[in-house]
Structures are given as C-alpha cells and as structure tokens.
Amino acid sequence: MGGGDGFLDLLQNLGREEMMEVLSDDGGFCQHCQALLRTRIQNQINNRKLRELSVNGSSAGSKISEPSARKPSSSSIQTSDSEISVNDGVSSLDDIGLLGEQNEHVRFAEVGRKKNFNYVERIYGKPTNLLQGLELHTRVFNAEEQQKIVECVYQFQRMGRKGQLRARTYSEPRKWMRGKGRITIQFGCCYNYAVDKNGNPPGILRQGDVDPIPLLFKQMIKRMVRWHVLPPTCVPNSCIVNIYGEGDCIPPHIDHHDFLRPFCTVSFLTECNILFGSNLKSSSPGEFEGPVSIPLPVGSVLILSGNGADIAKHCVSGVERRRISITFRKMDESKLPYNYLPEPELQGIKPLVYSPLSKSPVQQNQQENFKFPAQRNQHENFRSHVQQNQHENKKINDNKPGGAAETSNNLFAMQKDDFPPLGSLSSVNRQRTQQNNFKR
CATH class of the missing domain: 2.60.120.590 (Alpha-ketoglutarate-dependent dioxygenase AlkB-like)
Structure with missing residues (x-):
C-alpha cells in the first residue's frame, strides 16, 4: 500500500460515504494492508481521545478533574x-x-x-x-x-x-x-x-x-x-x-x-x-x-x-x-x-508466544518448545550441528579471497538492538529471508 501526493489527492476528492465504501471493501486489500489501515485508524482514534482527555482534564467539569486540595477535618x-x-x-x-x-x-x-x-x-x-x-x-x-x-x-x-x-x-x-x-x-x-x-x-x-x-x-x-x-x-x-x-x-x-x-x-x-x-x-x-x-x-x-x-x-x-x-x-x-x-x-503469568498477524518462525519454535520440551533438545542438537559446520567452513573459506565475509552471517543470531514491534512485518520478512537463505 504505497503513499505519495497522487494517492492523497485521490483521497481528498472522495466524500465521506465514498471513503467508507472504499475502506469497507475488504476484498480489495491484502492481509498486511488491512492490518496497516487498522493500525493507522486506531492511532487516529487514540490521538483524538487523548486530545479530548487533555482538554477535559483542565476543565472544571472533567470526569477526571483533580481532587480538591482541601484538607479533611x-x-x-x-x-x-x-x-x-x-x-x-x-x-x-x-x-x-x-x-x-x-x-x-x-x-x-x-x-x-x-x-x-x-x-x-x-x-x-x-x-x-x-x-x-x-x-x-x-x-x-x-x-x-x-x-x-x-x-x-x-x-x-x-x-x-x-x-x-x-x-x-x-x-x-x-x-x-x-x-x-x-x-x-x-x-x-x-x-x-x-x-x-x-x-x-x-x-x-x-x-x-x-x-x-x-x-x-x-x-x-x-x-x-x-x-x-x-x-x-x-x-x-x-x-x-x-x-x-x-x-x-x-x-x-x-x-x-x-x-x-x-x-x-x-x-x-x-x-x-x-x-x-x-x-x-x-x-x-x-x-x-x-x-x-x-x-x-x-x-x-x-x-x-x-x-x-x-x-x-x-x-x-x-x-x-x-x-x-x-x-x-x-x-x-x-x-x-x-x-x-x-x-x-x-502468580504464573505467561507472556504471549505468538504474533497476532502471522507467526514468525522464531515464535513458532518458542510455542512448540513450550508445549513439547522433548523436541527442544532436538532443536538444540541441530543448531549445534549447524554451528559446528559453519565453524569448519570458516576455516576453509578464510583461505579464500572474500571467504570470511561469506560465512560471517549466522542465520540463528539476532542483532542485539533488533527490537521491532512483536509481529511487525519487518520481523516476519527478516525471518522469511533467513529461512530462504538457509534452504539455498
């Protein structure tokens, strides 16, 4: 769903009823565009409520007006x-x-x-x-x-x-x-x-x-x-x-x-x-x-x-x-x-282990490991085996021009500062790219 001045000009030419008709046509939007529209609309609603809250909060008739400073007898x-x-x-x-x-x-x-x-x-x-x-x-x-x-x-x-x-x-x-x-x-x-x-x-x-x-x-x-x-x-x-x-x-x-x-x-x-x-x-x-x-x-x-x-x-x-x-x-x-x-x-509060829009591979593994502890060991063994092969390949490729750079990307490592919204499209796409690279 792209932006741009042309797209905004088109929207400005639509009336309220026409706008509602366009947005209500779910068949015309992919899953990701629907999620993006939903987020933007919700943010606008939240911002409007906050503005109303800020105005009402300073008025005498506000629902949440500050209690009187009068001390009790x-x-x-x-x-x-x-x-x-x-x-x-x-x-x-x-x-x-x-x-x-x-x-x-x-x-x-x-x-x-x-x-x-x-x-x-x-x-x-x-x-x-x-x-x-x-x-x-x-x-x-x-x-x-x-x-x-x-x-x-x-x-x-x-x-x-x-x-x-x-x-x-x-x-x-x-x-x-x-x-x-x-x-x-x-x-x-x-x-x-x-x-x-x-x-x-x-x-x-x-x-x-x-x-x-x-x-x-x-x-x-x-x-x-x-x-x-x-x-x-x-x-x-x-x-x-x-x-x-x-x-x-x-x-x-x-x-x-x-x-x-x-x-x-x-x-x-x-x-x-x-x-x-x-x-x-x-x-x-x-x-x-x-x-x-x-x-x-x-x-x-x-x-x-x-x-x-x-x-x-x-x-x-x-x-x-x-x-x-x-x-x-x-x-x-x-x-x-x-x-x-x-x-x-x-007591016993457990974090959500899945993404609301689409499950990323990492979150799927977390959910499966939580349900099936025995499979966790198999995953760890597989990961250890891959890392061992990468280490051996690095020794070989270090002797080749550019070899070290080719093997420097660890498919299982996440950057320390990677902290997108959970379930965001960026995190899902990054995980899919890593999967495709691994399959090749």
Whole structure:
C-alpha cells in the first residue's frame, strides 16, 4: 500500500460515504494492508481521545478533574483499620478495552519498542554506555485505559485525604517551594526515602503499614508481562504512584537495591522528559541538567535495568502541567514486609508466544518448545550441528579471497538492538529471508 501526493489527492476528492465504501471493501486489500489501515485508524482514534482527555482534564467539569486540595477535618479521618478496600468501585482493564482474545493480539502487535539507547561516559577510566538496559515501550495503554487509570488514582487520592487508606500508604507533603509537594501513594510496601525519626535507614520498611496492590494495577502488571514489556522472572509486587502538580519534580537518584531489576514507570496525563547521567546538577529549585533527556509519552512504559538503573542517575525536572506516573518494582525476598502475602493474580503469568498477524518462525519454535520440551533438545542438537559446520567452513573459506565475509552471517543470531514491534512485518520478512537463505 504505497503513499505519495497522487494517492492523497485521490483521497481528498472522495466524500465521506465514498471513503467508507472504499475502506469497507475488504476484498480489495491484502492481509498486511488491512492490518496497516487498522493500525493507522486506531492511532487516529487514540490521538483524538487523548486530545479530548487533555482538554477535559483542565476543565472544571472533567470526569477526571483533580481532587480538591482541601484538607479533611479531623472528624472525617478514619483509622488505618478502615474497612474500605482500595478495590471498591474500581474496574479492571478487562472492562474497558480487552473485549476478546483477538483484540489483545491486535493491540499486542501495535506496541512500539526501543532499546538501543546509547550514551558513553568514562566510568573508572572505562568507556561505559550509561543507558544500557533502558527500554521504552509505547502504546501499551490506550486513551480509554489511561482515563480509567487516572480516575482510579484520583479516587485513591480522595481516599487518602479522608484517611481511608492505611497509615503509610498516602503522603501529601506541604508545598512550601517549587519542586516540593509531590503526592505519593505506595502499595505493597512502604519505602523510606531518608533516615526517619525512629532511625530507620532508607529502604523498605518491613513493618510499614500500607495497602496491597489494587486490582486495576494488578491488571496492568499482567498486561506488561503478557506483552513482553516486563519479564516473567521479575513480576512486580509493589508500586508507587506519583502525582505531580505544576512545578513538582523528582530529584536525581538511583533506585534502592531493596528492589530488583528491572523495574518500570508508566506515564499518564502529559508527556515529560526524564534525565539520565552520572552527574546530574541542579540549576534552580526543582530544575536539573543532564546529558541525556528521554521523552516519556503518555501510555508508555520505561524499563530500567543494567547501567541505566545501577550507574546512571535519573530525575524529572519540575513539570509544566499535571502528570501522574506509576512505578512498579519487585522487592528483594530478604526485604519483604513481615505481613506480606503473595498476590494470587500475579502468580504464573505467561507472556504471549505468538504474533497476532502471522507467526514468525522464531515464535513458532518458542510455542512448540513450550508445549513439547522433548523436541527442544532436538532443536538444540541441530543448531549445534549447524554451528559446528559453519565453524569448519570458516576455516576453509578464510583461505579464500572474500571467504570470511561469506560465512560471517549466522542465520540463528539476532542483532542485539533488533527490537521491532512483536509481529511487525519487518520481523516476519527478516525471518522469511533467513529461512530462504538457509534452504539455498
């Protein structure tokens, strides 16, 4: 399906009914063109919803308007043993977008993925890519889902202000200067940012009294694992919600190692930049400077691991407009709160092992190996045999002009930075080309 000015001129000459008639003729489009059209139309719908959400979010009558900053009176505060559940009145993502298995397949294929971030500094005299381990996954949550999640967060904010959440769950510091006053809501565990009045050092408070992860957030975790955003070996069991008002920030830091790697942060309401570097400096209250700035689109998930989580510091300067982020992390087992109980819904989550539009050979092998473990050994033996033959051929061809170049392509190797949307046409075509080359 080609583009170009001539094609666009033709479209502009069509009326609405004529356009609908052309697009409804499925017989006139191949499978790939139908998928491309579907993706572009869905993106336009999502963008329209986000624009409406942005406009409504700033109006007084918005469904997701920010809760009033008025503090509750002492008579309205309940004890930490309140019977009100954080899941009361909160719907799951299954109610707002995942209408069936096929719909999940289509959405899964539309996720954008980037992981080839690179910025080199000398660390202890050695050139080091500070951004190694970072991944950005876009279009993970669409506009309707974002609205539901934001509504849920504001509901928790209202509950927190009324004292309906457990003692350590909700925190709203006084906004006494620019950059101060970010609201936090912690679920699963309480993280202590600094030495507290009881002498507890920074880290997870094992006796901290917080609410468990809400149902909606567990649905978010399940999606991220199923859609290959988070690995099934590191399923989060805690999260922290950050609610930014204008001018609020997060100062430079490295996340505490009471939390395992990778961890992730999901962005809502407005896009902002996150800064990375080994030495981030403060230029004014709530403002920071650093060598690398990465935009975080709404509905996206930023994965932090490797050097990007352990060597580089990261921060967010004072935001220009309201923003919400949710950071999901898995606790080190030796640091679990004493009253922690595993969440049954977060056990045994398995990633999707197939592509929604057409199964690539690699994904087919993954599915077959998962079902038939005995055949995995046969595949490994075959792979080992081919690699041995390639090694022997290399010895022979190295003595010929151009011989080394002819055998340098390993059919079974995938480039380190290859990270297209799962099920994308580029990945399928690359796999088919490799198959054809191998058959020759």
